[in-house]
Amino acid sequence: MMLTTMEGAVLKVPPSFRTIKPNPNHTNRTFRTVPSATASAPAPLTTDTKLGPGSLGHLTRPDFPILHQELNGKRLVYLDNAATSQKPTAVLNALRNYYESYNSNVHRGIHYLSAKATDEYELARQKVANFINASDSREIVFTRNATEAINLVAYSWGLANLKEGDEVILTVAEHHSAIVPWQFVAQKTGAVLKFVSLTEEEVPDIEKLRETLSRQTKLIVVHHVSNVLASVLPIDQVVSWAHDVGAKVLVDACQSVPHMEVDVKSLGADFLVASSHKMCGPTGIGFLYGKSELLSAMPPFLGGGEMISDVYLDHSTYAEPPSRFEAGTPAIGEAIGLGAAIDYLSGIGMQKIHDYEVELANYLYENLRSIPNIRVYGPTPSKSINRAALCSFNVDDIHPTDIATFLDQQHSVAIRSGHHCAQPLHRYLGVNASARASLHFYNTKEDVDDFIRALSDTTNFFASFK
Amino acid sequence: MDSFILNSPLSPFPIFPKSLNPVKSCSPSNIKLNPTKLPIYSRIPSKKTEKCNSLFCLTPQGPPPSITQSLSVSEKVQSLDFEFKSLPQPIDRVKRLLHYATLLPPFDESSKIQENRVMGCTAQVWLNVKMDDNGVMRFRVDSDSEITKGFCSCLIWVLDGAEAEDVLMVKTEDLIEMNIGFQSRGNSRVNMWNNVLISMQKRTKILIGERGKKEEEHKTLEAFSSLFVVNGGCKETKSRINRFGKLLKDNSMNELDMLTKNIT
Numbered sequence: 191m192m193l194t195t196m197e198g199a200v201l202k203v204p205p206s207f208r209t210i211k212p213n214p215n216h217t218n219r220t221f222r223t224v225p226s227a228t229a230s231a232p233a234p235l236t237t238d239t240k241l242g243p244g245s246l247g248h249l250t251r252p253d254f255p256i257l258h259q260e261l262n263g264k265r266l267v268y269l270d271n272a273a274t275s276q277k278p279t280a281v282l283n284a285l286r287n288y289y290e291s292y293n294s295n296v297h298r299g300i301h302y303l304s305a306k307a308t309d310e311y312e313l314a315r316q317k318v319a320n321f322i323n324a325s326d327s328r329e330i331v332f333t334r335n336a337t338e339a340i341n342l343v344a345y346s347w348g349l350a351n352l353k354e355g356d357e358v359i360l361t362v363a364e365h366h367s368a369i370v371p372w373q374f375v376a377q378k379t380g381a382v383l384k385f386v387s388l389t390e391e392e393v394p395d396i397e398k399l400r401e402t403l404s405r406q407t408k409l410i411v412v413h414h415v416s417n418v419l420a421s422v423l424p425i426d427q428v429v430s431w432a433h434d435v436g437a438k439v440l441v442d443a444c445q446s447v448p449h450m451e452v453d454v455k456s457l458g459a460d461f462l463v464a465s466s467h468k469m470c471g472p473t474g475i476g477f478l479y480g481k482s483e484l485l486s487a488m489p490p491f492l493g494g495g496e497m498i499s500d501v502y503l504d505h506s507t508y509a510e511p512p513s514r515f516e517a518g519t520p521a522i523g524e525a526i527g528l529g530a531a532i533d534y535l536s537g538i539g540m541q542k543i544h545d546y547e548v549e550l551a552n553y554l555y556e557n558l559r560s561i562p563n564i565r566v567y568g569p570t571p572s573k574s575i576n577r578a579a580l581c582s583f584n585v586d587d588i589h590p591t592d593i594a595t596f597l598d599q600q601h602s603v604a605i606r607s608g609h610h611c612a613q614p615l616h617r618y619l620g621v622n623a624s625a626r627a628s629l630h631f632y633n634t635k636e637d638v639d640d641f642i643r644a645l646s647d648t649t650n651f652f653a654s655f656k
Numbered sequence: 657m658d659s660f661i662l663n664s665p666l667s668p669f670p671i672f673p674k675s676l677n678p679v680k681s682c683s684p685s686n687i688k689l690n691p692t693k694l695p696i697y698s699r700i701p702s703k704k705t706e707k708c709n710s711l712f713c714l715t716p717q718g719p720p721p722s723i724t725q726s727l728s729v730s731e732k733v734q735s736l737d738f739e740f741k742s743l744p745q746p747i748d749r750v751k752r753l754l755h756y757a758t759l760l761p762p763f764d765e766s767s768k769i770q771e772n773r774v775m776g777c778t779a780q781v782w783l784n785v786k787m788d789d790n791g792v793m794r795f796r797v798d799s800d801s802e803i804t805k806g807f808c809s810c811l812i813w814v815l816d817g818a819e820a821e822d823v824l825m826v827k828t829e830d831l832i833e834m835n836i837g838f839q840s841r842g843n844s845r846v847n848m849w850n851n852v853l854i855s856m857q858k859r860t861k862i863l864i865g866e867r868g869k870k871e872e873e874h875k876t877l878e879a880f881s882s883l884f885v886v887n888g889g890c891k892e893t894k895s896r897i898n899r900f901g902k903l904l905k906d907n908s909m910n911e912l913d914m915l916t917k918n919i920t
C-alpha cells in the first residue's frame with residue numbers, strides 16, 4: 191500500500207523540481223573543516239557535493255513563500271524547525287481551496303459539500319496511514335497535536351490498564367508532553383514512572399532501559415529522535431525487548447516523522463504520535479497511530495458528537511475507532527492541509543530528505559564546533575552515528591536567550607532558546623537552558639554559513655561587554 | 657553624530673546615564689548638550705561601568721542628580737519611554753540594556769530561592785521585594801541573562817524606593833518601548849520584563865494587604881490595652897494581650913468574642 195501511494199505521489203512532484211535543475215558544473219568548493227585540538231582528527235563527515243547549488247535545500251526553498259523575506263534589512267534565516275516547520279505553497283493552496291470551494295462539516299450532511307469535505311478528510315487519514323505504513327486508516331486518530339495524542343493514550347489506555355505497582359519506563363530526555371500526562375496517570379493509578387538516564391555519549395541509555403524492564407513494566411514511552419540531543423533511538427530493538435515482557439511501547443515521533451521514513455510496522459510500535467505543524471502541515475492537527483486491537487479495546491477520551499453510536503439519557507454506546515476518539519467537529523481544513531503536506535513530502539521522498547539532512551546536520555555540527563567555548567549537546571556524529579539536523583548548545587558565559595535575542599535582532603537568524611520543554615534533560619545536563627538551531631530540508635548550506643557567521647559575531651559582541 | 661544624554665538617578669547609584677537621540681518631539685526642554693565634559697557615569701567607581709563608555713558617543717551632562725532623583729514614578733516611566741523611542745536600531749537598544757545591566761544593584765545570593773523566582777521567563781529571574789515601615793517599596797532583581805538584567809535594571813530605577821501605590825499604577829503599555837525590535841507587544845511568556853513587572857506588582861499588593869492587616873491588629877490591640885489599663889490590677893493582662901494578638905492574626909473571631917466578653 192505504501193508503495194502504490196509513493197508511486198502515485200511521485201507524479202505530483204513539487205513545482206520547484208520541474209523548474210530548477212541542478213548545475214553539475216557549479217559544485218561548491220569552499221568546504222570548511224573544523225579545527226580540532228587533537229592530532230587524530232576524524233575525517234570530515236560532510237562532502238560538499240550534496241550541499242552546493244542544486245541541493246535539495248536550494249530546490250525546495252522556492253516552495254516556501256515565508257522564507258523569502260528580509261527583517262531589519264537582512265535575509266531571514268529560519269533555524270527553528272524543531273519548534274515548527276514552514277509550509278509550502280501546496281499546503282497553503284489546499285487550505286485555501288478547502289475554504290473557498292468545499293468547506294462543510296464532515297460525517298453529518300448528505301449534501302455535496304459535506305460529502306466532499308468528508309471524502310477529503312478521510313483521504314487525509316488514509317494519507318497519514320500510508321505515510322507511516324499503518325495497515326489501516328482506522329488506526330489513525332486525528333488529534334489537535336502530538337500532546338493531545340499522548341494524553342489520549344494516557345487517559346484512555348493508561349487509566350484503564352495501569353494499576354498500583356505497574357511500571358512505566360521513560361527517558362530523562364522526553365519532552366514534557368510525554369512526561370506530564372504519565373505523572374497524572376501515575377498519581378491516579380499508583381503506577382510508578384521510571385526514568386532512564388543518558389550514556390557518556392549523551393544518548394539515552396537503552397542498555398539501562400533494557401535492565402529496567404521487568405514483568406512490572408506495562409509501558410515504555412520514548413522519543414524516536416530527541417528534540418534536544420539530536421540522537422536517534424533504535425525503536426525496533428526497544429519494542430522487541432518490551433514485547434518480550436508483555437509491555438507496550440508509545441513512540442513520540444514528533445522529530446522523526448518530518449525528517450525520515452518512519453514505518454510503524456517495521457518499528458513494531460504499539461502507539462506512535464506526531465504533530466502536523468512540524469511536518470510542513472498546518473497547526474491544530476496531529477495524529478495518534480494505535481494498533482487496531484488496542485484502539486478497539488480502549489474507552490473514549492472525550493465525550494460529544496461524532497464519537498457515539500447511540501445516546502440515551504443515562505448512557506451511550508460508542509462508535510468504533512477512530513471516531514470514538516474524535517469527539518466534536520474535527521479540524522477539517524487542517525487535516526486536509528496535513529494530507530497536502532504528506533503529498534508534498536512524499537513527492538520529494540523521505541529518504542532523499544533524510545540523506546540531505548544528514549549531510550546538512552554534519553555540516554552544522556562541524557562548523558558549530560569551530561565557535562570558541564561552545565558546548566554542543568548530544569552524540570558526536572560519526573560514520574555509524576547520525577545526528578538529527580539540530581544542535582542544542584551553550585557558549586560559556588552567555589545566556590542562550592541573549593544569544594537568540596541578538597541573533598534575531600542583529601542578524602535575522604531565528605533560533606530557539608530555553609529548555610525546549612525538556613527541563614529534566616537540561617537539569618541532567620547541568621544547565622537551565624540552551625540555544626538550539628534546527629534545520630529542515632529547505633535549509634541550505636548558506637543558511638548554516640550565515641548562522642555560524644552571525645553566532646561568531648554574537649559571541650564577540652557579548653565578549654566585548656565582559 | 658550629535659546626541660545628548662539625560663542623567664537620571666539609578667538607585668542606589670547616584671546617576672543613571674541615558675542618551676537621547678535628537679528626536680525633537682521627545683526632547684525634554686531641560687537637557688543641556690555639553691560635549692566637552694567628562695561623562696558623569698565614568699565617575700561611578702565601577703570597573704564594569706567604565707568599560708561601557710564606548711556606548712555613548714557624546715559626553716553627557718544633565719540636570720544635577722538632586723533634580724532627577726526627585727522624578728516621580730510616572731516621570732521616570734516617561735523618560736524611559738523617550739529614551740527607548742529614540743533608539744530605533746535594535747542593536748542600540750541591546751547595547752543600552754547591557755549597559756544598564758552593569759548598573760543593577762547587587763542581589764543577595766541567599767535570596768536566590770524558589771519562592772523568589774519569577775516564572776514564565778526563558779531566563780532565570782529572581783525578585784526580592786520588601787516594604788519599609790513607611791510604605792516605600794524596595795526591589796532587588798537578578799537574572800542569568802544580561803539582557804534581562806538590563807530590563808530589570810530599568811524597572812528597579814523606576815520602582816525601587818517608590819510608594820507602594822505608585823508601583824501598582826505602572827502599566828505594561830507604558831513601558832512597551834523597552835521592547836527590543838519586533839517582540840510581541842502584548843503579554844507573552846517570553847516577554848521577560850513584563851513578567852518581572854507583574855510579579856513586582858503582585859508582591860506589592862500582598863505586602864499592602866499584610867500592612868493593612870497589621871495596622872488593624874495594632875489598632876485593636878491598642879484599644880484593648882487601654883481597656884486593660886482602665887481595668888488595671890488584673891493579673892492576666894499581659895497574657896491576654898498576647899492572646900489577643902495571636903487570635904487577631906489567626907482571624908479567630910469567635911474566640912476573640914468570648915475573650916472580650918470576659919473582660920467587659
Ligand SMILES: Cc1ncc(COP(=O)(O)O)c(C=O)c1O
Nearest residue numbers: 335336337365367417442444465
Ligand atoms: C519530541 C517532541 N515531543 C512532543 C512535542 C509536542 O508537540 P506538540 O506541541 O505539537 O503537541 C514536541 C514539540 O515541541 C517534540 O519536539
